[in-house]
Amino acid sequence: MDLLRSLPLGLYLEEPQTWLHKLDPRVKLMWLLSFLSSYVVANNFWRVLLVLLLILFTVFARIPLRVWRQQMGWLLILSFMVLVIGSISPDGLGINYQSRLPANEQILTQPTTAKNTQVTPEITNSNKEYSYVLIDKGFVKVSRRSLDLAISLSTIVFTLIYSTNLYLLTTAPEEITSGMESLMQPLRKFNIPVTEITLTLTLSLRFIPLVLEEIQNLVRSVMTRAINWKKLGLKGGAKVWLIVTERLLENLLLRAEQMANAMMVRGFTSPNEHRVKWQELRLRIGDGLAIAILIIFWGIRIAFGSKIS
Known part of the structure; x- marks a missing residue:
């Protein structure tokens, strides 16, 4: 069974029983859907935060290193490769980039020669100069848009795959079934x-x-x-x-x-x-705490995680 140990995708970890195992499957399903849905129309800060939260959940749950190293390790390498390739790829904007300021800066500091003008405008350069192209060395060209797209793509690859796999790793198939059946009870009215x-x-x-x-x-x-x-x-x-x-x-x-x-x-x-x-499902104290943290999670998402256009 070497393949089952090397590729434990979608398999349930029976031992050891972590605090993630003891949570109600309905609560874990709501957390999973929150991870997948909060990514939509979010800024890069929130997307990177989701990746860090998944890593922290895995570490604090004390899942054996042999289990998550094979899953998270290769997935992190894949996400990093996507980040690098996406950063150096063209950003899709077919324009020629030019500096925001003119080449001859003396034009901005020359006094006006008009007769009726008494004020001499002086425009000074700020310490923070804006540059659309971040890195331009040889064939490596990283722009702000390409970096933004690379972060977005790499984080969604990690979040989508690992959040689902972590849910399946800590939830038995029978628990998943019972939780989904409990949440889908209102659909019986529609036959x-x-x-x-x-x-x-x-x-x-x-x-x-x-x-x-x-x-x-x-x-x-x-x-x-x-x-x-x-x-x-x-x-x-x-x-x-x-x-x-x-x-x-x-x-x-x-x-x-x-x-x-x-x-x-x-x-x-x-x-x-x-x-x-x-199996019979019951909400416990830990489930109530997880629901309260989920509410705080969405509050932070609405307040700070929205993408500003």
Whole structure:
């Protein structure tokens, strides 16, 4: 199960039980949606703050280093690469940049020669000179807009992926299902099959480890055969991987059929006839504190995180 340990995406960490594990799944879901929605129309200060908050949550939750190092480490490297590439890329404005002040500064300090004018204007340069182009050395050219776009793109990559992964890491699939079903209860008035949707979500989360296991087994089977890829060439190698992909789809469909047969044998025909019982959800003191901090979170977002155009 090396692949499952090296790529723990969407997997639940059973041990150790951190304070994030003990929070109500509905509260954690509201925090997740807040991280994803507060990013919209926010300034770069708030976007960087979201990244720092996710890192602090991981550190103070005392999640084992072996778990989050493989996830956060590679994700930070990816985000940094996106930041660098986005900074040196063209900003999309097809204009020629020029200085705000004229080349000959004496024009601004020369006295007027008009007869009726008695006041001599003197314009002095301030210590803070504005420059649209921040770095211009050789082929490296960083402007204010390109840096702004790079920060925006790199932070959204980290926030979107890691916040979702941290939620799945500290919340069991059954808790996710029960929390979503509890929040979606008002939709029953519109004849929306809430239980079917949550059950499909649970089966999808449970199916992720099976997919990784099948991929791992097929990759190992290819490696143990010691195939000479140079001799096969590009066409032969593509044919081998096409056969492997076909075999992967067959195995996944077989696993899905086995899961469906197991549910049918146990008498599960529909959620209405076979009631799906999830765990009972209760809000505790820690959940109330998390909700209060969430309100403060949105207050700071509205006050200081809005993007000023």
